[in-house]
Amino acid sequence: MRAIKTVILEFWNEVDRWLWTIGVILSLSGVALIYSSTHMSPNPVEQDLYLKQLFWIALGLVAFWIVYVLPFRFFEAFAYLFYAAAILALVGVFFLGSTRLGATRWYDLGFLNLQPSELAKIATVFALARFLAYSSKYETNISKRLLPALFLALLPMLLILRQPDLGTSLVFFAIFLAMLFWSSIPAIYLFFIISPALSLLAALHWVSWGLFFILLLVVLYLVRPGGFFSTATVTVNLLAGMIMPLVWNRLHDYQKLRILIFLDPNRDPRGAGYQIIQSKIAVGSGGLLGKGYMGGTQTKLAFLPEQHTDFIFSVVGEEFGFLGVLALLALFGYLIYRGIDYAQKARNSFASFTALGITAVLTFQVLVNVGMTIGLMPVTGLPLPLVSYGGTSMITSWIMLGVLAGIGRRRYEY
Template sequence: MELGSQKLKFGVWEAGLVLAMLCLIGLGLASIYSATASQQTSYLAHNFMRQIYWAILGTILFLVTISLHPKFFEATAYLFYGLVLVALLAVLFVGRSGGGAARWLAIGGFRVQPSEWAKLATILALARFLADHHDAVNERKNLLIAAALGLMPMLLIFKQPDLGTSLVFIAIVPAMMFWAGVSPLILFLTFLPGITALASFQVWSFFLVMLILAVVLFLSQKGLLFSLLHAGLNILVGIVTPSLWNSLEPYQQKRVLAFVGLVKDPRGINYQVIQSKVAIGSGGLVGKGFLHGTQTQLRFLPEQHTDFIFSVIGEEFGFIGGLVVVALFVFLLIRGVQIAASTKHRFYSLASIGIVSLFFYHYFVNLGMVMGIMPVTGLPLPFISYGGSFLLTSMIGVGLLVNFAMHRQEY
């Protein structure tokens, strides 16, 4: 395929990515149809048809993405990032509300979610910055700027409030910084305050983290001032965390408490998880058949076509169907890492690992959520869950991986 002066060669790597993406989208459309077919309401019928429209638009954007030279995305990374930050700010003031949060902007007859754009925008901007400063990536100034690139959209999304999506950046930023060559010690010290915050709810766990920090600082032999600064920072985090916890919305606190077992709420926040586990477990080895899942068709699980879509697959296609989905996800992730490892251009490699970390986080959290081993965070399953903004983001992400693979010999 030739487009202008650019010759595009599709090989096994590219074809495999595209095929995996199309299979996942097809499974998603079938599952959304099953989850909405038995309710004869225009709203649910509209959702299924709209997902098809989003898939068509995503295909167009995918083709555009692989047609552009990847250096276009490098050149426009900061501009895209800045525009997304403006959109996130706009959501806080003029955003449309839904589910207790203002997360959407109304554009024409559609609602778009800038927090989904922020994932790709941050990946591209951070890849650009780390590639431009690869010789000095461990300098304090560059580390702070790199962390800030992830922190700014994270805080704006948290403010909406959208805790689950904001935590995506905790997966993306460390993975990209590690891939760029940032010292593991520096990464550990940079993100340890997050662990300290979680540990601060129990005295023994907080002191355990402080003990580990003391051992690491002693072995690092970085000097007294360095050690005191990091110890003081983590102690401060442990002190202020209770106040930050109280600033969370009640439904967010309830989700976390229900997950760790401090709140038993089988008719409330735990209800979705319980019904999801029942649906998956009842599917057995081969499932009950398409459109024959009792939990799905009798609507025991509200909004099943969104974040809990995997329970539809588990019930109607069984363990084998779920295994196929997981295998496709694993293949996509492995292929993405292979592209990142084989690509000679730093920006292409870093952006690839960022996209892989984004997909991995969504897969891990969503599948864990529907099986009851992770909190209910409201994160969609890539390519499968209903929702236009993230479907477009995911398809563009695969388009970027394909594009980088086709140009992996470039410096």
């Protein structure tokens, strides 16, 4: 008993208490919000979801402690092995995974529906961190730094897109851009990298695409990044512009609807646009102070489906108002600040890149989830880290916090 007490005291004295405490506050707040949004559900299974969430939090805290005590050199040594295992898991889900609502994303383990795409996030961060830590020191050719890094991010992204899961796949692109920026690659190259996506959007009308393509040619002429890179950029953008109709036709019906409803929710107010309309009503009706815990009408009357998962932010807005929303965002803001601070102060390059990559995951998911809830972004199905219901998401979030805390503890090590 004394040994356990000693371990706990050592942990508490060394760990970043603010980071750990805010993680616990966010997680327990999520449990309260899940209970509020499901306790009146006619489905008995949904009424007990808050108890399951407590179990996931407990597992997450254990995972936090395990990765916290491991040195970051352990993750650096096995980074590519973790990445390979994640890729195998993503491939295997197509053969061994369970399918729900037309998506094959989970391994049914009985007590947990394991979503390998969540674990692939942290594995990809490790792999990119190891590669960029080396190439930033020893590789001066930008193309030789860009292309392997792009491959590391693109492979899991495409596999997840095939499931299909557009929202989660975009997280990997955010990781790639953030970590590439951190590697001191000129920002203009990041523009060239995202230019094909911009070409796809501009190609919705031939005039806008033509203007964008002219702008791209001018920038390439002024920057002159090199023959191969320039040729590849022009070729990919030409192809992106020409295949836009094909890309649109290849999208699943629900993906097309999400884009159209994002542009105009009232296009189908009782169908595909229903969720976003009800979410905006819930958030807006909270006012300054909200309607009180378990007092939200949209929540109690179950006007908004999946409110305990992707749309849990709307419960905060309705029941706790603008001040509650502000408090929640402030907590996330501190976690993001802490991650950037550790990335800046870490003397080891791998640790610095890892801290930045994890911070990019948290930042992107918070921005997209909140933006989706208030109608500023299309519905993508990304959970709010530490708050939304979900076992794999909760455990992965705590693993990322544990890695961050471990880097903070050893930030002065080379």
